[in-house]
Amino acid sequence: MHESYDPAAVEHAAQQYWKERRAFEVREDPARTKFYCLSMLPYPSGRLHMGHVRNYTIGDVLARFLRMQGHNVLQPMGWDAFGLPAENAATANGVPPAKWTRENIAHMRAQLKSLGFAIDWSREIATCDPGYYRWNQWLFLRMLEKGLAYRKTGVVNWDPVDQTVLANEQVIEGRGWRTGALVEKREIPMYYLNITRYADELLESLDALPGWPERVRVMQANWIGRSAGCEIAFPYAPDAAGVAGAGGVVKVFTTRADTLFGATFLAVAAEHPLALAAARSEPRLAAFIEECRRGSVIEAEVATQVKKGMATGLHVLHPFTGAPLPIWVANYVLMAYGEGAVMGVPAHDERDFEFALGHELAVTTVVRSLSDAYIEVRAPWIAAYGEYGVTVDSGEFSGLPSRVAMDAIATALEQKGLGRKRVQYRLRDWGISRQRYWGCPIPIIHCSACGVVPVPDDQLPVRLPEDLVPDGSGNPLAKSAAFYECECPRCRGPARRETDTMDTFVDSSWYFLRYACPDAANMVDARVDYWLPVDQYIGGIEHAILHLLYARFWTKVMRDLGLLSFGEPFSNLLTQGMVLNHVYSYQGEGGRKRYFNPAEVSTRRGADGSEVNEVVTRELGKIRVTHEGLGKMSKSEGNGVDPEGLVERFGADTARLFIMFASPPEQTLEWSDEGVQGAWRFIRRLWTAVYEHLLSGTPPALEPRSLTPGERDLRRAAHQALAKATDDIGRRRNFNTAIAAVMELLNAVQRFQAMTPQGRAVRQEALGLAVLMLSPITPHVCHVLWLALGHVTAPIDERWPVPDSQALAQETHAIVVQVNGKLRGHIHVPVSADDAAVRAAALADNNVRKFVADRPVRRVIIVPGKLVNVVV
């Protein structure tokens, strides 16, 4: 063992050891309990970022810890290799996406290996490989057969200049990112997966996932958004019948049927058939609908825009009173939700209220609060009353509690044939068609004679050509005759292949199954039954809804097709927080804002004590930059930290230790160069401690019965640290406090001076435990140190130690004494002392007597082993 710590040499030695033994390649072994430890697969963007390092370090610590606890641990890795960035890079550089993607994979794989993750690389998957995506196509065809996949029109962002569909990300403030043209909505035919058929099960089985964070389950439940309510049909008034045909109705969905008598208007979406019908004879309305058609489809923008509307001049009739209600077209009504129309009840709905105020529509109160502090909603109106109460001015339904009124009105509507109780979900079916090149082709053929024809199974996979280079306008597949020209499988006539590809969320909805059997002849095989479900899934909180919901849905579909025996893919979920860094910018006069990496910024205190941040630049010399606070590490804000440089300077162990120590995994992590230094310093301190310990030679065997009090104290500290680290990693997943416990132990070892044979034996044990406890976190240096301490088995093959209860035992312990809840002293009592003895000792304490003085003691509260509170 060298005197000084050389991370490059240490990491090479450890990685070589694991590689030679293929230490992390695993097989199904029914005799051992399996543990499937899965981190979300990365998009191969080119280089690892710190978010990846954090994600995979968390997974690796758990994988190594559980392996040491005797589990058969699978930790695989793969690549979410289809997607938009590859096309953008291709357009910019003229390189085919396939080449760019595969080069990125090669580089990032090497980066992952340099970090020493215990991955079974023999199971690696890339979703852009035909051997993988053919099963996307295969399952899509099965879903088509079951009616779970279907074709209908959907709305997309359309760039009128490039004649291209834009992703939401490509819409910047309502304009196309490349052309700057105002984005329009456009309806095109697309394929949808019928996820709403599973809405109830997706919602209910959230309760069967106790290993998921509460917040994720709540977010998913709200996303699915089950609401029980009532569908109400408003018959056309003669004017509407004249335009749209006699006998028609406008259907709405509401969860507040009890407010039906407060409806003063009807609002329909701009795309609603009645709006379109009315617009045919009304140019101003047509212009308004055209205006609504501009703008993006992004819901956050729709929800925050000014509520605009225009009257159609047409009316519907109230189902009970027969009163005519005006029909408005409103931009806040979504065609995709419910019936694309809502009844406007300004007195009892916030959005309707706002709309009514802006357009001078009537407000009619029909619900009163049951409480005394009842305020009637009336002019000048302040706000809508959205709570439940009791109905008023509602004809035969007046005077009923809201819930009773809902039932009564729904029943009455049903008898009239103008409504029914119904459940509505916020969740919409999953549109998977993308008008893009770098994705999995949808296996469909369009034939002028036979119509839409699925590609037969024996023609799968429909291979994506890998040599095309997109130019930014439209989908190159649609311009490639070699791809789209084909023969109709039914009539053998000339036909056109579908050129849309699948949403990349399809790729990531089942990859975790394929890791179990990467070479299976079918989509999955029996090995899935051994490894799945995933025991621990780890990934960014930003995936809390979409990816996780789609993967759950896909799993249930496969189960119902008889391919799987379980319905939930991930038993335990850990959602890691993001990695943030400081953002510094400089804005010269009239110039563009320029960002500087925090590593370039030097900070000092100005004359007034405020923070002064400066950067030395080539062109401008020393300039003052603005600290904008913390932001996600990103290219655009120039605040990224490259893991590769970090590993070169400090080694993988320092990077891993800092990331795990800086904050608990679910919280955001703030980057700190000083923190990295601290991690580096700690590893060197550990190294030196082991080195100096070994200078005195091999200690004798430990004899626990013949230790001095000081030796017993160190031994207790070591086993307490072990107990804490075991619980923190194994149960709480709080790695930062586990590391703190080992740091405390090392501090105790360094304070411990005894060089007696038993003193050295205790130190040998304490250092050994520290090294084993850290070995999942900093595996390389611990591998070398453990062997240096004289052990023959590598840490990865050691069993995680169990705290010795003898070592933990104490004769006395300290108890806190409070007077009226304020800390006034400590007492030391035997562990065996009963409450009466503890009480007596507390009251006898000098400081306690001083604060009690001559006041009578009203109560004494004793928390065994912890605290005494004297109430006077």
Place this chain on the structure above:
RNA sequence: GCCGACGUGGUGGAAUUGGUAGACACACUAGCUUGAGGGGCUAGCGCCGCAAGGCGUGUCGGUUCGAAUCCGACCGUCGGCACCA
């Protein structure tokens, strides 16, 4: 706008079941050691106060013997919102 989370020293964070607020680090200060480049060691370090003591977990209020923790209102920051992954 809607849904979810978070807010504790100069900084990252700890306090696991309502029971000692600030573990462990970073930064800083002083001293020692000099191998003066991101070296090592020791001590101090929430705020006010000479002290006794008082105050203190975003703000205001509540429950409790006892609240960072539970409840209500408010303020601020962050994540998601269906075609970024």
